[in-house]
Amino acid sequence: MYSFDIQRPSTVADAVAALATDEAQPLGGGQTLIPTLKQRLAAPSVLVSLSGIAEMKGICTGDDGSLCIGGGTTHATVAAEAGAYLGLASLAGNIGDPAVRNRGTIGGSLANNDPSACYPAAALASGATIVTNSREIAADDYFQGMFATALEEGEIVTEVRFPVPEKSAYMKFEQPASRFALVGVFVAKYADGVRVAVTGASEEGVFRWSEAEAALSSNFSADALEGLSVSGDGMISDLHGSGAYRAHLVGVMTKRAVVAAR
Amino acid sequence: MTKVTMTVNGKSVSGEVKGNTLLSDFLREDLRLTGTHVGCDTSQCGACVVHVNGEAVKSCTMFAAEADGAEVGTIEGQSNEDGSLNVIQQAFQDHHGLQCGFCTPGMVMSAAALLKDNPKPSEAEIRDYLEGNICRCTGYHNIVKAIMAASGQDVPAVAAE
Known part of the structure; x- marks a missing residue:
């Protein structure tokens, strides 16, 4: 160093x-x-x-019922205490390994926006609000490509607010060496529609699969996804999997997430 | 240089550290607690696992300055007060849960963290918890058996043996 x-x-x-x-x-x-x-x-x-900032740690429920997670909250804490949002708690409990989960934070993950990280999929699929020291940013505006976010220099993610869905699940196909997502899909069903976010696959980082969202919003079942696919163009292609393979996995993991959603 | 004070294995210690001094370096080089091993230095192998405020962390992936004020536990603090092996260490010996022994400090510290939260883990739970601890002798079966034994459970023939 x-x-x-x-x-x-x-x-x-x-x-x-x-x-x-x-x-x-x-x-x-x-x-x-x-x-x-x-x-x-x-x-x-x-x-x-940021590890000594007590006001950035912990989980609470907002006035509108959303789950508010301090930016300095560790994955282990989210896994243990975000039971009101099962899909999110389950996602947090499968990041890295136990020792990593005891240190890594939600704010750090979202600020880094690794194209294979898990949390960006949850934030985007939930339509979460990323709260910083100076403003609130909608997830749809926050993620701006691989390792790129709307954060300005010196801006800190202090809190993330997740509207709690009726049903949700995150399915991760692990890259067997790193255990990062080769493809991860987060599906969240809200009263006003379904949101589907995909991580690990695209060269542009996390993205919403709008065709699947439309299909699932009218029929929340794996059958609704029959015949839908995403293109392999623009997908990450490396020794672990081609772009076409990742594109195929997007469909598979989305179906699995719908089946697992609770 | 930054002054840090922390409690390590029950004793208050302090020292001057650089900003980029890792907790593992502080433990090994400054405190001479060389039981904490550094295997990969890239956060993957888990040989350097210690407890910080009761939680397992990779000491090669945390700065010493971040442990200021913390309670740190290392492998040197695991033995019983009379110096004999504690129940986990003894179980590793009884079940030959180590070959070269390099990963063992991290394995024992991870096992202790697991058993604190989950006193009777299943074999699958043990294997899942040890995801971040790599044994390059690949002696996992006996490590799993040792942790089963340390938790007071029967030691079954483990899967894939």
């Missing part, structure tokens, strides 16, 4: 102030960023650890 100073503010305000420094970078749980630093792929002058 290159050398850097580390700061550990205890409030969001202090963290924002610390991030105003040139070349300062926020550190969530560090489960992606620390390996990145070890490879010298990032060279911050100051690393601002």
Whole structure:
């Protein structure tokens, strides 16, 4: 690693102030960023650890019934305490391994927006609101391609608000070495329609499969997806699977998610 | 340099660390607690698992400065007060749950974290919990048996044996 100073503010305000420094970078749980630093792929002058900010941790229910999760909440906490939203709790409980889940945070995952990460699929399929230190961003506007988000420099994800669906499920086809999603599909059925978000597949990062959403909104069953497919164009193609294979998996995992939804 | 103070295996310790000092480096180089092993240094192998505030974490993927004020537990703190092996360690010995032994500190620390939350795990639950702990001798069956035994359960012939 290159050398850097580390700061550990205890409030969001202090963290924002610390991030105003040139070349300062926020550190969530560090489960992606620390390996990145070890490879010298990032060279911050100051690393601002968000792990000491109590106001960014924990889960509560909002006035409108939505599930509000602090940006610094670990995957393990979401898995254990987000029982009001089973699909989300289950997703969190299958990220990485137990030790990773004890450090990695929802805010860190969403800020990084890895094209194979799980949380972006949940946020997009839920029509979640990403709350930062300065504004609220709709999930549909937040994800802007591989590792790209609407976040400005120094902006921190302080909370994520999930409308709780009637039924939901996340199905992940794991890349067998990394255990990241080779393809992951999150299906969420709300009173006003179904949303389907796909991670791991596209070169543009997480996306909504609108044809499946329309079909499932009129008939929430795996049969409704018969004959629907996504194109392999623009899908990630690597030694683990071709674009066409990933495109095929999108259909398979969507059906499985519909069957598993509860 | 940043001053850090934490409790390690029940004793208060402090030291000066650089921003990029990993918790694993602080434990091994500053405190000379070399029982915590660094296998891959890329967050995958789990040999460096320690407990921070009671939770299993990979100490190679956390900065020492982030553990300021924390309660840290390492393999050196696992033995009984008289220095004898604790129930998990003894079970690893009884069931030959180690070959070269490099992964063992992480395996024991992960097992301890599992049994704290789930005192009677099934074989499948043990294997699932150890997803982040790699044994390159591939001695998984005996590790699983040791954890079954440590939790006071019968040790069955495990699947795929």
